[in-house]
Amino acid sequence: MSSFKFSKVAILQSLDPGDFETGTELGKSIEGLRDDHAVVPEVELINVKGREEFLQAIEKLTTEVEKSDAAPILQIEMHGWEDKTGLAFPDDTSLTWPELSDPLARLNKATGFNLLVCMSACFGGHSLSFVKPDGPSPCFGLIGPTHSVDPSELLGGFRSFYRELITTLDINAALAKLHAHKLQKGGYINITAEEWFFKLAAGYLKTDCTEERLQARSKAITDQMKSEGKTLNDAQLAAIAQLGTTLATSFLDRRFPTFFMVDAIPENHVRFGHALTQAKQDVADFIASQK
Numbered sequence: 001m002s003s004f005k006f007s008k009v010a011i012l013q014s015l016d017p018g019d020f021e022t023g024t025e026l027g028k029s030i031e032g033l034r035d036d037h038a039v040v041p042e043v044e045l046i047n048v049k050g051r052e053e054f055l056q057a058i059e060k061l062t063t064e065v066e067k068s069d070a071a072p073i074l075q076i077e078m079h080g081w082e083d084k085t086g087l088a089f090p091d092d093t094s095l096t097w098p099e100l101s102d103p104l105a106r107l108n109k110a111t112g113f114n115l116l117v118c119m120s121a122c123f124g125g126h127s128l129s130f131v132k133p134d135g136p137s138p139c140f141g142l143i144g145p146t147h148s149v150d151p152s153e154l155l156g157g158f159r160s161f162y163r164e165l166i167t168t169l170d171i172n173a174a175l176a177k178l179h180a181h182k183l184q185k186g187g188y189i190n191i192t193a194e195e196w197f198f199k200l201a202a203g204y205l206k207t208d209c210t211e212e213r214l215q216a217r218s219k220a221i222t223d224q225m226k227s228e229g230k231t232l233n234d235a236q237l238a239a240i241a242q243l244g245t246t247l248a249t250s251f252l253d254r255r256f257p258t259f260f261m262v263d264a265i266p267e268n269h270v271r272f273g274h275a276l277t278q279a280k281q282d283v284a285d286f287i288a289s290q291k
Helices: 022-035 051-068 097-110 124-130 151-168 171-180 193-208 211-227 234-241 243-259 273-289
Strands: 008-014 042-047 072-080 086-088 094-096 116-120 141-145 188-192
Touching: 008 022, 008 051, 022 042, 022 072, 022 116, 022 151, 051 072, 051 094, 051 097, 072 124, 086 097, 094 097, 097 124, 116 124, 116 151, 124 141, 124 188, 151 171, 171 188, 188 193, 193 243, 193 273, 243 273
Parallel strands: 008 042, 008 072, 072 116, 116 141
Antiparallel strands: 072 086, 086 094, 141 188
16 A cells, blocks of 8 residues: 555544444553553544444544644445445445545545545445546545454454554554454455546546447547548547547546646646556556457
């Protein structure tokens, strides 16, 4: 995972009465690191009962971050729906993954595009579907399980994750500690915004830039010009031949500033510029493979 900064851990907990309070225990574990390490980030435990309180907590956290320049890791401790569509709350309300997109994107923007979201919820790894094809990234990175899991399994894994991250500031070493805690079912998904960007690019290529689609577009262009009584010159023929590369590259150039919030955070153009360069190379490789 690429580098990011953090200054606190915000634990958003919403569990049923009688549940083992994993978020509370995780917070105690992180606080306990102060016994041996002088520099331990602030831990904030936020308990909510339902959808509205959850969204209000995200909004409040966003406002606080905007005023203080803090950069929290967001640890979400609650139940996930068995159908993998979102979060379930004790008051019987729910929140789908797509409904999380805009609130988290605002928080991500406030953190300077440093928001790491840790989903300690069954099927939490499937929340990556909250990425909108035409919107900004909801977070810098996401971690979550792929399947239904025992809460104690997740607690053990995230304890090791935070211990390593806070004591070494090495996110890759922390992820190694997390993955070392094997789950009875499935495993952990961890993905960054750059990797999401590659997936968006790959999806566009496979949908809109296959040889079949490009030939259909080329034919539509030539048929239109012929119907208008025009003759194709060499420049026009060359442009049609480059249609796939032109479409895919323009797609990336349009999506990059929005996805990485370049207007609001200009330094992201440099910080994530390698992702755009790599995605364009992937375009060139894909188009070449179609010939």
